[in-house]
Amino acid sequence: MNNYDTIIIGGGHNGLVCGTYLAKNGDKVLVLEASDELGGLAATREFAPGFKASVAHTLFHFSDKVAKDLKLASHGFDINTRPMANVSLNANGEHVILDGWGSSSKLSGVSEKDAEKYREYQQLLKRFADVLKPFWLKTMPRIGSSSFKENLTFAHLGIKMRMLGRKDMGEFMRVATLPARDLMDENFDSEQLKALLSWDGLIGSKMAPRSPNATILALLYRMSGIHEGAHSLPTGGIKNLIKALQGSATASGVEIKTSAMVNKITIQADENGLKTNGVELDSGEIFTATRVVSAIDPQRTFLDLVGVQNLEIDFVHRIKRLRCDGYVAKLHLALSDLPKFVGLDIPDGRMVIADELDAIEFAFDDAKYGEASKKPVMEIVIPSLSDPSLAPSGQHVLSAHVMYVPYKHKDGWTEKAKTQLYERVIDAIERHVPDIREKIIHGEILTPFDLDKNYHVNGGHWHHTEMSMSQMLMMRPTYEAAQYSTPIPGLYLCGAGSHPGGGLMGGPGHNAAKEIMKEKS
């Protein structure tokens, strides 16, 4: 009865994507989700009576291929929703606004020179993003592999880069690991514009504008969607994406159980070595399967569910050393009325509070030493404007991603530390929305520590594990598990901790399913 071809642990979007591809390919699939709702960090939940929000609040690179393959449109998801304007807020109402995307985008609030330069910069980044785009949906070759097929991926990447031409190729190699600060200073004068354009390279990571590493690569990753990195709120909200994924999964025959916390991946040992043969829930219920696919983070998968006694010590060390501490907190406000932002008619864009690059850098400095930023920087959306079902009639939800807030507070995340953080965040919003306090019916702030506990993600990390050079591509999450298979035969990974990484994109779920199907055929 409880026997399946594939068990997926975790009903976040990647688990649902992977399970649906496998079910379409003929597998009998079971998805086990610990929470009572599907969607993981994108699940919509009530945070105050009548007010709902999801931790992930906008879409910017959900894969159009995944949407098409899984026929999400026929389950009510529209990937083409018009993107929102990006607004860099200024307390005097002198905002920098980037509306639309690509060559048709309109930039206002900056000099002619910056506006002209932006066009060149945007086209250059687009050419770079196009080089990388196909590889986000491909399995990365194994390091040291002599397989012709695997090495073909490297060759393909080399050809794509060569096709950029000598000048662009050189530029690509130069800027790929450049600190955001350098790239911005080379191109623009306006500090506000620099902060706005750097934001998507930094959010979700332990990196600030002056950190050399993967900021520009993260930016290019986020430009892989149909709107080239512009953010949107799908019709019906983020919950419509999860509903459509659930609809597609169920229509393909996937069985789904919520409130089903897996506490063990069962391992069978015989003369051929170890192999997984199923999972055990915390209720004691056992499910068996030919393969288990973990859509949860790598540390929880190996250290908690597999157990270090079943793994090589070097592998255990590498998993333990993964950088998984999150630095983004989530603010949800239940508001009695639409907030009035200084200098904005309707707050229907993505509003960024960081009016210069150093504001982001200084906010990071506090967090590096285990303190929440004294002057937090953030992005804000009002999701109830496009999805009125999130709040009672006439009332609204304000949703904000707040940086930088460390997973480990140096004095622990006490109620006092959380209240101090909440007050600092509201103070920062008040400079742009003077009457915000009068409109707040209820507010909650979720630190990365809370996200870890409530959403079952180690470190409460945006990408499950940092997207830094040491943990990207063929090293994600580590080189022994970067092709979705793991050192335990029959056990695979398909969550944000695998290539290409996190964000609501569906890449890891897609790639893991394709890899498993290849092995089966």
Ligand SMILES: Cc1cc2nc3c(=O)[nH]c(=O)nc-3n(C[C@H](O)[C@H](O)[C@H](O)COP(=O)(O)OP(=O)(O)OC[C@H]3O[C@@H](n4cnc5c(N)ncnc54)[C@H](O)[C@@H]3O)c2cc1C
């Ligand atoms: C503060 C914050 C804001 C973000 N905002 C955005 C945004 O606006 N846009 C965007 O694109 N991305 C955003 N992200 C990133 C995005 O939400 C994640 O990268 C994405 O949700 C990862 O999807 P996933 O399916 O791999 O994992 P998850 O969404 O984490 O889902 C994993 C699922 O596994 C379940 N699970 C865990 N352990 C077990 C177990 N033992 N048994 C059974 N089930 C288990 C969890 O309950 C969860 O449902 C944000 C992330 C954070 C932290």
